[in-house]
Amino acid sequence: MLEELYQKVVEKDPAQPEFHQAVKEVLDSLESVLEKHPEYRKVKIPERIVEPERVILFRVPWLDDDGNVQVNRGFRIEMNSAIGPYKGGLRFHPSVNLGILKFLAFEQVFKNALTTIPMGGGKGGSDFDPKGKSDNEVMKFCQSFMSELFRHIGPSTDVPAGDIGVGGREIGFLFGQYKKLRNEWSGVLTGKGLQYGGSLIRPEATGYGAVYFGEEMLKTRGKSYNGLTCLVSGSGNVAQYATEKLNQLGAKVVTLSDSSGCIYDEEGINAEKLAFIMDLKNNRRGRIKEYAEKYKNVEYKPVDPEMDHNPLWAYPADCAFPSATQNEISAKDAQNLINNGVFLVSEGANMPTVPGGVDIFLQHKILYGPGKAANAGGVATSGLEMAQNATFSSWTRQEVDQKLHNIMISIHAQAKAAAEMYGDPTNYVLGANAAGFCKVADAMMAQGVV
DSSP: OHHHHHHHHHHHSTTOHHHHHHHHHHHTTOHHHHHHOHHHHHTTHHHHHTSOSEEEEEEEEEEOTTSOEEEEEEEEEEEEOSSSSEEEEEEEOTTOOHHHHHHHHHHHHHHHHHTSSOOOEEEEEESOOOTTOOHHHHHHHHHHHHHHHGGGOBTTTEEEEEOTTOOHHHHHHHHHHHHHHHTOOOOOSSSOOGGGTOOTTTTTHHHHHHHHHHHHHHHTTTOOSTTOEEEEOOOSHHHHHHHHHHHHTTOEEEEEEETTEEEEETTOOOHHHHHHHHIIIIISOOOTHHHHHHSTTEEEEEOOTTOSSOGGGGSOOSEEEOOSOTTOBOHHHHHHHHHTTOOEEEOOSSSOBOHHHHHHHHHTTOEEEOHHHHTTHHHHHHHHHHHHHHTTOOOOHHHHHHHHHHHHHHHHHHHHHHHHHTTOTTOHHHHHHHHHHHHHHHHHHHTOOO
16 A cells, blocks of 8 residues: 555656655555554545645746846745644755655654654745855845745744755845735744844754764663764754764764865864864855865865765764765665764764665664654754744753753654564664654544545
8 A cells, every 4th residue: 555655656746756765765664553553544644644735836036246137946845734833944955846845845744743842844945056146146035035935934834944055144034024024023934043033052953963862872772972983974054063062972073075075084073173164164155175275184085976985984983974965875875884883873964865775774773863853953943943932032052952952862762662662673764754653643633634
């Protein structure tokens, strides 16, 4: 039955491979769940959960600094609102298309269900590329984008956040336009600046959360991060703050990357070096290669499209934190990680490991935290920002970090318990999918066929 459903999804939307991949990964985990819960089959929860409640597609015209009209495409996928308002980021990147956003929205449904905060799942964005654009051009684009999106979102309806290409600058421009159009201040976007309703720890949350989830997995084997060597990919918020938290917990991070290449620093990326990277990426918007030019004994490898693997995943280490983008770990990369001693993978990015790579991790029974569990700290802290906005209050850094830490401990406990319940105690993929699915399914059943 589930294989038939998967084939129908492929037939209906043949040009959406990332969405197919996400659906298959969840459906493959559900056989044992549906055996225990035949009531889900009866009211066709699986068939309903793979269909978005609403898909919004719109034109985004804007003027560049030379006065030329540019046209991009805007999207919002409102996937499932059974347990709360739609919640999920906006991604501005040339690769954005309907299939990628449907995959991200589908993943978001289960991720949000695990957070213990009542949030549904959604995702959106545009094929606009903020890289190389002036602040004025980014503002013009964001204002045009929000001039359509504002009709479809609201603090109790759909609360977008940032994602790849959408940081504090973009959120500010989007929020300003929403406020002007609606003539109201409300917590309609998360990731806002602290001056206008943002939450402390929000930029750090996804990276910190992935590290906290990994810490809980380590505890099941009586281990800690102290003295462990870690590979981290990416160099944006998630990678930066995963590195910061790993340093604080006694680990040594030796890699980072961007779309042009990766660095390997055997001595470790300490707090001083990380501060350089944060300035390089967040303020100067430079390339990771500059790190290798500044510090001695650092190896830099540019991206080589001819290579059949990513050299970043071929260095000896204990832990890996893929924090860049989807499908960045191939099956060969996964095998390289195993061969070089990695026994823990905690995903900071969304679906960064291809299905063949996931199979390798599960076969070797390493500690593998899939993105929908391990990187849920970002959206969890967005939920905490929503709570602060709803009560017009502001919590301290320590309060938010403690709440985030507790949420990640809870997510790990839910995933572990569900994996044990459905017959594969070390399989966090099964556990996260089953726990998230059951929570959403129960809410959908309670609300009838809507």
